[in-house]
Amino acid sequence: MLSIDDVVKRRGAREVLSGVTFRAEPGRVTAFLGPNGAGKSSTLRILLGLDRPTSGRALVDGRPYASLPRPLRVVGSVLDGSGAHRSRSARQHLAWVARSNGIPRRRVGEVLEQVGLADAARVRAGRLSLGMGQRLGLAAALLGEPPALVLDEPVNGLDPEGIRWIRRLLRAHADAGGTVLLSSHLMAEVAELADDLVVIAAGRVVAAGPLDRVTAGHPTLEDAFFALTGGTS
Numbered sequence: 413m414l415s416i417d418d419v420v421k422r423r424g425a426r427e428v429l430s431g432v433t434f435r436a437e438p439g440r441v442t443a444f445l446g447p448n449g450a451g452k453s454s455t456l457r458i459l460l461g462l463d464r465p466t467s468g469r470a471l472v473d474g475r476p477y478a479s480l481p482r483p484l485r486v487v488g489s490v491l492d493g494s495g496a497h498r499s500r501s502a503r504q505h506l507a508w509v510a511r512s513n514g515i516p517r518r519r520v521g522e523v524l525e526q527v528g529l530a531d532a533a534r535v536r537a538g539r540l541s542l543g544m545g546q547r548l549g550l551a552a553a554l555l556g557e558p559p560a561l562v563l564d565e566p567v568n569g570l571d572p573e574g575i576r577w578i579r580r581l582l583r584a585h586a587d588a589g590g591t592v593l594l595s596s597h598l599m600a601e602v603a604e605l606a607d608d609l610v611v612i613a614a615g616r617v618v619a620a621g622p623l624d625r626v627t628a629g630h631p632t633l634e635d636a637f638f639a640l641t642g643g644t645s
């Protein structure tokens with residue numbers, strides 16, 4: 413469903429991604445794990461057509477993101493906060509996103525309900541808490557009922573109840589046959605949720621596969637992470 417093939421990204425003289433290759437499959441939660449600056453956001457931005465690779469390719473359902481006629485019906489994403497203009501209310505923002513992708517207006521109320529923002533529908537995005545902003549971003553991602561979700565650090569800013577809620581939501585999405593790709597540097601969250609792991613360090617994939625296989629031989633995911641990324645615990 414989501415495939416990254418031999419992606420290289422150079423910024424000036426620096427290579428920030430070096431032949432990154434992996435897949436996120438339907439029915440699975442794939443966690444993209446790596447230390448700060450490893451290249452997670454750079455990879456996801458290329459997958460979502462926000463940046464170009466120097467070489468290699470990233471495909472959503474077999475096509476580059478930019479060639480999808482109604483992208484939000486194929487892949488929903490949250491990269492950086494809610495993505496809403498500060499002065500727009502949650503409802504206005506979602507209505508605008510829905511219109512831009514030919515999504516029926518009734519979906520706005522449905523996703524506000526689904527992410528627990530029905531009571532805050534009229535609040536301006538600039539006044540939402542960090543966690544509520546994350547929920548609004550997720551509401552926009554869910555609008556088009558896409559089979560795939562791509563989320564950069566989805567639990568940032570969420571309280572424990574919010575973390576439990578998003579875990580359940582992502583699990584249910586995958587269990588219903590959807591594809592979930594999320595980036596994280598939080599080990600506990602990933603150990604609870606992921607089926608598959610892709611570990612990146614300094615722009616290279618250093619391990620990929622089912623969670624139990626990647627962590628085999630290590631007492632915990634945290635130990636596996638530090639061993640694979642060359643860090644120290």
Ligand SMILES: Nc1ncnc2c1ncn2[C@@H]1O[C@H](COP(=O)(O)OP(=O)(O)OP(=O)(O)O)[C@@H](O)[C@H]1O
Pocket residue numbers: 423428446447448449450451452453454455597
């Ligand atoms: N717009 C940019 N211009 C120049 N360098 C950049 C830019 N964006 C990212 N980088 C560099 O590319 C490398 C990878 O960054 P990236 O944000 O993809 O990492 P990350 O794994 O998402 O890290 P984090 O967990 O800190 O968000 C870093 O060295 C970063 O400094």
